[in-house]
Amino acid sequence: MAFDGTPDAPAPQMPPPIPVAPPPFPLAHPHPAGVVPHNRLHPLTLFFAGWNAVRGLFLPLLALVIFGRRDVTDLGWVPVALGIAGIAVAWSLVRYYTFSYWIAAGELNVRSGLLSRTERRIPLTRVQDVRLKQGVLHRLLRMAEVQVETAGGKGAEATLSVLSMAEATRLREAIFAQRAAMTAAVTPPTAVPGFETQPGIPAVAALPTQPQRRIVRKVTTRDLILAGLTSNQLASGLAVIGALAAGADDMIDLEKQAPGVVAATEALRRWIVTGGRPVLVAAAAVGLMLLVLLWMLISVMGSIIAFHGFTLSLAGEDLHRGYGLLTRHASSLPRRRVQAVRIEEGLLRRLLGLATLRATSAGSRPTGNETEKTTDILLPVVRRDEVDALLPDVFPDFAIGDESQWRRVSRRAIRRGTFKGSVAVLVLTAVAVFSQGPWGLVLLALVPIVYGLNVIAYRHLGYTTGGGFFRTRRGWLGRSTHVVPVRNIQTLVVRQTPFDRRHGVATVVIDTAGQGAAGGAPQVNNVPFDEALNLATNLAHQAAAQRYRW
Amino acid sequence: MTTDATQYSAAVPAEAATAANAPPPQSSDAGAADYQPLDPRTLRLWQLSDAIGWGVVLFIGLVVAVGVYLGAPAALPWMAGGWLLLALLGAWTIFSYHPRNYRAWGYRLDDRVLLIKRGVWFRSVKLLPLPRLQHVDIKRGPLQRKFGLATLTLHTAGTHAASIELPGLDADEAVRLRDRLVAAGGDDGV
Numbered sequence: 001m002a003f004d005g006t007p008d009a010p011a012p013q014m015p016p017p018i019p020v021a022p023p024p025f026p027l028a029h030p031h032p033a034g035v036v037p038h039n040r041l042h043p044l045t046l047f048f049a050g051w052n053a054v055r056g057l058f059l060p061l062l063a064l065v066i067f068g069r070r071d072v073t074d075l076g077w078v079p080v081a082l083g084i085a086g087i088a089v090a091w092s093l094v095r096y097y098t099f100s101y102w103i104a105a106g107e108l109n110v111r112s113g114l115l116s117r118t119e120r121r122i123p124l125t126r127v128q129d130v131r132l133k134q135g136v137l138h139r140l141l142r143m144a145e146v147q148v149e150t151a152g153g154k155g156a157e158a159t160l161s162v163l164s165m166a167e168a169t170r171l172r173e174a175i176f177a178q179r180a181a182m183t184a185a186v187t188p189p190t191a192v193p194g195f196e197t198q199p200g201i202p203a204v205a206a207l208p209t210q211p212q213r214r215i216v217r218k219v220t221t222r223d224l225i226l227a228g229l230t231s232n233q234l235a236s237g238l239a240v241i242g243a244l245a246a247g248a249d250d251m252i253d254l255e256k257q258a259p260g261v262v263a264a265t266e267a268l269r270r271w272i273v274t275g276g277r278p279v280l281v282a283a284a285a286v287g288l289m290l291l292v293l294l295w296m297l298i299s300v301m302g303s304i305i306a307f308h309g310f311t312l313s314l315a316g317e318d319l320h321r322g323y324g325l326l327t328r329h330a331s332s333l334p335r336r337r338v339q340a341v342r343i344e345e346g347l348l349r350r351l352l353g354l355a356t357l358r359a360t361s362a363g364s365r366p367t368g369n370e371t372e373k374t375t376d377i378l379l380p381v382v383r384r385d386e387v388d389a390l391l392p393d394v395f396p397d398f399a400i401g402d403e404s405q406w407r408r409v410s411r412r413a414i415r416r417g418t419f420k421g422s423v424a425v426l427v428l429t430a431v432a433v434f435s436q437g438p439w440g441l442v443l444l445a446l447v448p449i450v451y452g453l454n455v456i457a458y459r460h461l462g463y464t465t466g467g468g469f470f471r472t473r474r475g476w477l478g479r480s481t482h483v484v485p486v487r488n489i490q491t492l493v494v495r496q497t498p499f500d501r502r503h504g505v506a507t508v509v510i511d512t513a514g515q516g517a518a519g520g521a522p523q524v525n526n527v528p529f530d531e532a533l534n535l536a537t538n539l540a541h542q543a544a545a546q547r548y549r550w
Numbered sequence: 551m552t553t554d555a556t557q558y559s560a561a562v563p564a565e566a567a568t569a570a571n572a573p574p575p576q577s578s579d580a581g582a583a584d585y586q587p588l589d590p591r592t593l594r595l596w597q598l599s600d601a602i603g604w605g606v607v608l609f610i611g612l613v614v615a616v617g618v619y620l621g622a623p624a625a626l627p628w629m630a631g632g633w634l635l636l637a638l639l640g641a642w643t644i645f646s647y648h649p650r651n652y653r654a655w656g657y658r659l660d661d662r663v664l665l666i667k668r669g670v671w672f673r674s675v676k677l678l679p680l681p682r683l684q685h686v687d688i689k690r691g692p693l694q695r696k697f698g699l700a701t702l703t704l705h706t707a708g709t710h711a712a713s714i715e716l717p718g719l720d721a722d723e724a725v726r727l728r729d730r731l732v733a734a735g736g737d738d739g740v
Contacts (some may be wrong), residue, residue, distance in 0.1 A: 444690070490708030492677040501673070511708035521710060536677050544662035544679035548707075 032316060033429060037110075038100040039171075042164045044085045044143055049092030049139065053085045072189030101160060106182055108148060122157055123180040126150045127336060128361075130172045132330040134165070139328065144168040148175070176332070180316055212315065216393050223354075223534060227381035230348035293361040307380045314393055319378070328462035337361050339488045339512040339524060340395055341378070343387055343481040350479055359394065359513045395485055399467050406462040406473075412503040413461065413526035414454045421450035462534075463524045469545075470510065472524050472540060482522035487546040488512045491534040496529065506532040510539075570604045585656025585667060592718025593652040595697045597644050611636055615712035657716055662734050664704070666716055676714050680735035682706045690721065700724035704731070 061081065101110045131147040138144055142165045147156035158467050163171065220331045306491045308325035320332045339501025344356045357379040378394065425446045456476045463472040470489070473481040491511040500506055509523040526534065615629035650670050658665045667675045687703040694700060702716040702724050719727060 076668075488730075489679065489681045490706040491711040491714065493711055494675040494677070496673040498671050509711070510712040511706070513707040513709065515709040531580075533675065536675070537660070537665075540663040540677040540679045541661065544681050548682055 001304060014203070020124070039167070040100045041099055041160060042143060042162050042167065043096070044141060044164075045096050045162050046089060046092050047141075048143070049095075050089050057081055057084060078249045091427070098308045101158070102416070104170075104179065105180065108158065108175060110160075121159060122148060124152060124175055125182050127157075127179055128176055129331050129333060130175050131156075132168050132172065132328070134324075134328040136326050137164065142166075146171060147350055158240035159417060172330075176315075176318065187231075193490065213313050213320070214315070216319075216390065217312050217313060217378065217379060217382065221304065221308070222379045224307055224310070225300050226305045226352060226354060227307070227349075227356075228289030230352060230354060231299050231303060231344065245472055246258065274388055303380070310380055312379055319394065321378070323380075333359065333361055335394055335396070338516045339450060340482060340484040343384070343385060343395055345475075345479045347478045349381075350384075350477065353384050354381055355385060355387055356380055357382055357390070360512060391483065395466075395469070395483070397485075398469060405466055406464045408458070408462050409524060409526040410503070410505050410528045411458065412505055414458045416499070416503060416526065417454035417457060418447075421454065422447050461526075463527075465535070465539065468542070470522070472522050478515055484512060484522050486539055486542045487548055489539055489543040490548075492540050494529075494532050494536050500526075500529075508536050509530050558657055559593045566652075585658045585665070587697060588652060588655050588718035589720045589723070591697045591699055591720075592655075593648060595693060595699060595718070596652070599693055600644050602649065604644070607634070607638065632693040643711075652718075655718065659730065659734070662736075664731060666714060674710065678704060678706065678714060680731055682708075683731060686731060688724050689729060695721075702728060 056186050069464070089483040095112070097113070098117070099112045101108065103124070106124050107123060109119060110122070111119045112116065127148060127150055129147075129149040131149065133145045133147065134143070143162040144165050145159065146163055146168050148158040148160075150157045155464055160168075160171075236279070290303045305325045307323045311321070311325040313320045314335070315332075317334055317336060318332045318336075319335050322328070322330045339360045342358045342360070343357065345354070346356075349355060356377065358376050359378045360376060379390075382390065388400045391400075394546075425443060429443040430439055430444075433451075434445050453476075457474075460476045460479065461474045463470065465471075466487070470486055471482060471485045473479060490513060493509040493511065495507045495509060496505075503526075505526045507523055507525045507530045508527055509521050511521060515521050524532075572619050574705075582727070611633050613624070615633050618625050618629055627723055647670070654668055654670050654673065656667050662680045664678045664680060682703045684704070684707055689701045689703060690699070691701075700719050700721045702719060704714045704716065706712055706714075
């Protein structure tokens with residue numbers, strides 16, 4: 001500017017573009033870099049890479065020091081560690097300088113790679129979820145890891161690690177807002193499959209404001225404490241403690257096998273008989289109570305750490321979830337992608353009138369098991385009698401129907417359940433009689449109890465259709481209820497084992513998208529065969545008459 | 551596509567249960583008459599491929615038995631008995647199980663729902679609302695090509711029942727059926 005003789009004029013005030021450096025090397029692509037700014041990860045990415053490398057090295061080093069019997073003062077390992085950390089940092093430097101992302105023409109573009117370059121484009125209409133994840137360190141530094149997920153495929157379609165919290169939020173809102181605008185622009189009658197992105201999609205700034213966000217439910221800490229106290233983990237933990245306590249009794253029989261133990265048990269016995277007993281009993285009781293308390297504490301802590309501040313809210317058509325004490329998670333789920341809902345009431349929760357609400361969604365499942373437990377949870381704990389009122393927020397067309405329409409299955413269920421239970425009782429009795437003598441026959445008194453339990457279980461087993469929803473429930477002590485919109489049914493299977501055929505009954509299984517590998521498909525057993533086939537045929541025809549929307 | 555319409559005369563358009571509370575269609579006792587059987591050549595294909603498999607097994611068994619006999623002649627009755635048992639099992643599979651399995655299979659196009667039944671001991675009827683069909687594969691193995699047969703694999707977006715096989719169709723019939731199924735499915739918003 002100075003070469004034409006005029007003094008430097010102040011450069012025209014341009015709004016600073018979103019944090020960007022020009023791409024380090026030009027790469028031919030249809031969206032010139034001048035039009036859409038390419039965004040970088042946050043420079044702290046390098047720090048996190050180094051941190052992760054150090055963290056990854058910590059355990060091996062510890063093992064080396066302990067098991068290698070190396071003297072800690074022998075610093076021979078330092079160059080090795082530094083070398084590895086250096087490689088990690090160099091690697092992340094390359095990654096940092098070659099990684100960029102931007103939104104253009106209704107697509108999220110992610111480019112990465114030095115030698116083999118990848119440019120991935122994700123149509124925003126296909127984006128299922130943008131998850132934010134913040135570990136403790138992320139939170140201290142106000143950073144976040146962003147995972148963009150689409151339906152289908154395993155794991156995240158794109159992972160941006162790390163972005164500043166502000167940029168992560170901006171990206172997330174931008175994706176959701178543009179997606180909403182695109183869907184709205186195309187949707188009016190019904191969603192058009194294979195929607196083509198249009199070049200004229202407005203830029204982020206010109207978009208309609210984010211739809212109003214309404215909080216559907218906030219889970220209080222009190223509820224989370226209750227959830228921890230009533231979790232299945234706790235129940236199974238108590239069962240383990242009970243089994244241990246019962247098993248301790250049998251340990252005394254060990255003397256027969258191990259002569260060395262004889263003296264010890266004999267001494268112990270003598271001590272117990274000669275007045276040590278009350279002390280021992282008290283000590284055992286206190287120990288057991290402490291164990292139980294510890295277990296409860298762990299369970300409650302686990303519940304709070306995982307779900308602290310759990311908030312389920314609805315913004316437009318998206319269900320948002322935010323939760324976590326140390327590591328914060330924020331994720332969203334377009335509610336039309338919810339395939340089915342499961343209401344779980346474990347034994348303890350049912351006593352307190354509490355339930356867990358889970359959703360099966362047609363999205364990708366995160367790889368690894370770390371998040372598996374939490375991904376499909378809509379509400380970790382909720383009062384059971386409030387669930388029916390919440391369901392319309394998940395399924396807008398859900399209306400609680402006539403509750404008298406619940407149908408029971410065949411009464412054969414009682415006979416079959418009792419038969420199975422009685423066989424188990426007979427086996428137990430036989431074992432008891434052989435080992436304990438005729439007193440083992442007392443166990444036979446369990447048979448009427450087994451019958452009674454089966455009658456109760458039968459009364460709590462049922463299904464209902466109507467209003468475009470199929471619902472099934474089972475269980476008396478612990479109960480689980482499935483709610484499946486008929487339009488989401490993919491396949492129905494009417495199954496008969498040879499035993500089923502002898503009783504003239506069948507099992508109806510409903511397949512929807514997104515069911516976990518761990519089972520949990522909605523199903524009804526012991527339905528009279530004709531009724532089962534009619535039910536399945538009916539549902540299949542209803543499903544065929546409706547559109548299935550992703 | 552209309553030429554083979556008569557083949558589906560059994561396809562009863564049950565009361566299109568579109569209404570939410572439509573009464574269930576008339577109880578069909580799933581008698582074999584309702585369903586289209588597989589192509590009869592399928593049975594021969596199954597029997598042939600099993601005969602080959604059992605032939606190999608029995609031949610190896612014979613070689614082993616002779617080998618053992620040469621080493622320890624006393625084991626002859628055991629060897630002969632075991633071999634005969636195997637042979638009986640093979641014969642039972644080919645001449646009893648396969649015909650029953652063949653008769654257990656069947657399919658039926660019921661308006662916009664495809665029903666496929668199968669199973670000798672563990673029976674199942676799978677009901678597939680055709681608009682949920684994602685794509686259809688036609689597969690033909692070497693033996694199937696010799697017999698002029700094909701297998702249809704129907705894919706849905708489901709999970710545990712996401713792909714359903716319908717084996718033993720006449721090759722041309724498989725193509726026609728696929729076109730029919732895809733047409734009946736219409737354009738679902740997938």
